[in-house]
Amino acid sequence: MTEMTEKKRGPWWKNTVVYQIYPKSFQDSDNDGIGDIPGIISRLDYLAGLGIGAVWLSPVYCSPQDDNGYDISDYQDIDPMFGTLEDMEKLITEAKKRDIRIIMDLVLNHTSDEHRWFQEAKKSRDNPYHDYYVWRDGVEGKLPNDMKATFGGPAWEWVPELNQYYFHQFSVKQPDLNWENPKVRREIYDMILWWMEKGVGGFRLDVIDQIAKEPDRGITNNGPRLHEFIREMSRETFQKGDLITVGEAWGANTENAKLYSNPDGSEFSMVFQFEHMAMDQQPGKEKWDLAPLPFVKMKQCMAKWQRELYQTGWNSLFLDNHDLPRIVSRWGDDKKYRKESAKMLATVLHGMQGTPYIYQGEELGMTNVKFQDITHYRDIETLNLYRERMEQGYREEEVMRSIYAKSRDNARTPMQWSAEENAGFTKGTPWIEVNPNYVEINAEEEREDPDSVFSCYRTLIQLRKEYPVFIDGKFELLMEEDEQIFAYTRTSEDEEILVCANFTKEPARCPLLGEWKDARILIHNYDREAGETLMPYEALILWRGKVRT
Numbered sequence: 001m002t003e004m005t006e007k008k009r010g011p012w013w014k015n016t017v018v019y020q021i022y023p024k025s026f027q028d029s030d031n032d033g034i035g036d037i038p039g040i041i042s043r044l045d046y047l048a049g050l051g052i053g054a055v056w057l058s059p060v061y062c063s064p065q066d067d068n069g070y071d072i073s074d075y076q077d078i079d080p081m082f083g084t085l086e087d088m089e090k091l092i093t094e095a096k097k098r099d100i101r102i103i104m105d106l107v108l109n110h111t112s113d114e115h116r117w118f119q120e121a122k123k124s125r126d127n128p129y130h131d132y133y134v135w136r137d138g139v140e141g142k143l144p145n146d147m148k149a150t151f152g153g154p155a156w157e158w159v160p161e162l163n164q165y166y167f168h169q170f171s172v173k174q175p176d177l178n179w180e181n182p183k184v185r186r187e188i189y190d191m192i193l194w195w196m197e198k199g200v201g202g203f204r205l206d207v208i209d210q211i212a213k214e215p216d217r218g219i220t221n222n223g224p225r226l227h228e229f230i231r232e233m234s235r236e237t238f239q240k241g242d243l244i245t246v247g248e249a250w251g252a253n254t255e256n257a258k259l260y261s262n263p264d265g266s267e268f269s270m271v272f273q274f275e276h277m278a279m280d281q282q283p284g285k286e287k288w289d290l291a292p293l294p295f296v297k298m299k300q301c302m303a304k305w306q307r308e309l310y311q312t313g314w315n316s317l318f319l320d321n322h323d324l325p326r327i328v329s330r331w332g333d334d335k336k337y338r339k340e341s342a343k344m345l346a347t348v349l350h351g352m353q354g355t356p357y358i359y360q361g362e363e364l365g366m367t368n369v370k371f372q373d374i375t376h377y378r379d380i381e382t383l384n385l386y387r388e389r390m391e392q393g394y395r396e397e398e399v400m401r402s403i404y405a406k407s408r409d410n411a412r413t414p415m416q417w418s419a420e421e422n423a424g425f426t427k428g429t430p431w432i433e434v435n436p437n438y439v440e441i442n443a444e445e446e447r448e449d450p451d452s453v454f455s456c457y458r459t460l461i462q463l464r465k466e467y468p469v470f471i472d473g474k475f476e477l478l479m480e481e482d483e484q485i486f487a488y489t490r491t492s493e494d495e496e497i498l499v500c501a502n503f504t505k506e507p508a509r510c511p512l513l514g515e516w517k518d519a520r521i522l523i524h525n526y527d528r529e530a531g532e533t534l535m536p537y538e539a540l541i542l543w544r545g546k547v548r549t
C-alpha cells in the first residue's frame with residue numbers, strides 16, 4: 001500500500017473480515033458429539049482459504065453450559081469439553097501463522113453460579129466476595145421488584161441462607177456481577193491482561209451495555225455509569241495492545257454508538273447494534289411475535305447507521321450470529337433462490353462501510369432448521385419460551401411457528417462440512433441434530449465451485465482488500481422508497497462503487513444501471529449481461545474511477 005492509501009485505510013481491524021465460530025457446533029475432533037479447539041485448528045486452512053483475518057470464538061472457558069458457555073465458571077481455563085489451555089495456545093499460534101487473529105468472547109455482565117466468586121459470595125454476607133454480586137434483602141416470596149429475566153421468570157433469586165435475593169438478568173445460573181465494586185473491575189482487568197499476554201487479537205464484549213445496572217430504578221442497559229466503566233476498562237487493558245474490540249449492545253443507538261466506537265480509541269473499536277435485526281417483529285412485542293420485514297424502513301435504518309457513523313465512529317456489519325436465525329431463511333428465500341438470495345444478502349452487506357462479520361455456515365448459505373417437535377431443541381431461551389407460551393394457552397402450532405422462525409438453535413446446528421454422515425462434523429452423536437439439508441449444502445461441494453455462495457463470500461472479502469473505496473467511501477442510499485431494490489453508492493476521492501440488489505422474487509426495474517453501463521463489474525450473482533431490470537435476488541457491484549475536475 002502507498003502511504004496515502006495506508007492512511008485512508010486506518011487500523012487493521014477496519015480492513016479485515018471477522019469469522020464467528022460457535023465452538024460447540026463447528027468441528028468435533030474426539031467424536032464426543034461436541035465441537036472442540038483441536039477441531040477448530042484442523043479447519044484453519046479452510047478459514048485462511050476464505051480470506052478472513054480474525055476469528056471471534058464464542059466462549060470456550062470452563063462452564064456448566066447452562067447457556068452454552070455464556071455462563072462462565074473460570075475465565076482463565078478452558079472447559080475440558082473444548083480442550084485444554086495448551087490447545088488454546090496452539091490455536092492462537094497456528095492462527096497467527098495464517099494471519100488470523102483470535103478474538104475471545106468476554107462475558108462480564110455475569111458469571112456462572114458455579115464460579116468460585118459466587119460460591120464464596122453466597123456463604124455469608126461478610127464474605128469478601130459477597131459484594132461481587134448484586135444482592136437485596138427481603139423476605140421469601142416477596143421479590144424486591146417485578147423485573148424479569150431475559151430467559152423468563154423473575155430477575156431475582158432467593159438464597160435462604162442469607163435471607164437475600166441476588167439479581168440475574170439472564171438465567172438463575174447467571175448471577176449479575178456488581179460493577180460498582182472496584183475490586184470486581186480490577187479482577188476483570190487483570191484477567192483481560194492475562195489473555196492479552198497470551199497473544200489474543202481482541203475481544204467481543206457480551207451484553208456490555210447491561211453491566212452498569214441499577215435494579216432499584218429498573219435500569220438494565222445504558223446505566224448512568226456505563227461509559228465511565230467502559231473507558232476505565234479500555235484504559236486499563238485494551239489500549240495497551242493493538243486489538244479489535246466489539247461490544248454487544250442491544251440498546252445501542254447512533255448517538256451512544258459514537259461514544260462506544262469513538263475514533264479516539266477511548267472505548268471500543270465498534271459495537272454490534274441490533275436495530276435492523278429487530279424490525280421483523282411486532283412493535284413493542286417480543287422477537288417471537290412475527291411480522292413481515294418492512295423493507296423500506298430497514299433500508300433507511302441501515303442507511304442511517306452508515307451516515308451517522310461516517311468519520312465519527314465505526315460500524316460492525318452483520319446479519320447472522322449464534323443468537324439469530326439464518327439470514328437466508330429470514331430475509332432471503334431458502335428454497336428456489338437459496339443461492340441467489342444468500343449471495344445477494346452478502347453483497348449488500350459487504351459493500352457497506354464497517355467491519356463485516358460472517359457467522360459459521362453463512363458463507364455456505366446454511367438455512368434454518370425445522371425439527372419435528374420441541375424435544376429436539378436445546379437452547380435454554382427456546383425451551384423456556386415454549387414452556388411459558390404453552391402455559392399461557394398459546395396454540396402449539398403457533399409457538400412452533402415462532403421457534404422455526406426465530407429460535408437461536410437455527411444457527412446452532414452443526415457446521416456442514418460434507419455429505420458424509422453428520423455432515424462431517426462428528427462421528428459420534430451430535431449434541432444437537434444436523435440440519436438434514438447437509439447433503440446438498442456443505443463446504444466440500446462449495447469450496448471448488450466458482451458459482452457457490454462460498455466463492456461469492458471469498459470474492460467479497462478479496463474486493464475489500466483490493467479497493468480502498470470499500471473502506472473509506474461515503475455511503476449514499478438511492479431509490480430510497482423503492483419496495484424491491486436496495487441500491488447505494490460509496491464514493492471516495494478517486495473511486496466510486498454502486499451496489500444494486502433486488503430483494504424480491506419478482507423482477508425489478510433499476511434504471512440506475514443504465515447510468516453505470518460502462519462501469520467495471522466487480523461481482524455479480526447472475527451469469528448474464530446486467531440490463532436495467534434485475535432478476536429475482538439479482539445483485540451486483542459496479543466500480544468506476546472518478547474523473548477529477
Ligand code: GLC
Pocket residue numbers: 067070071107170206207248322323
Ligand atoms: C449475549 C449472547 C447470548 C447469551 C447472552 C447472555 O446476548 O450473545 O448468546 O445468551 O448474552 O450471556
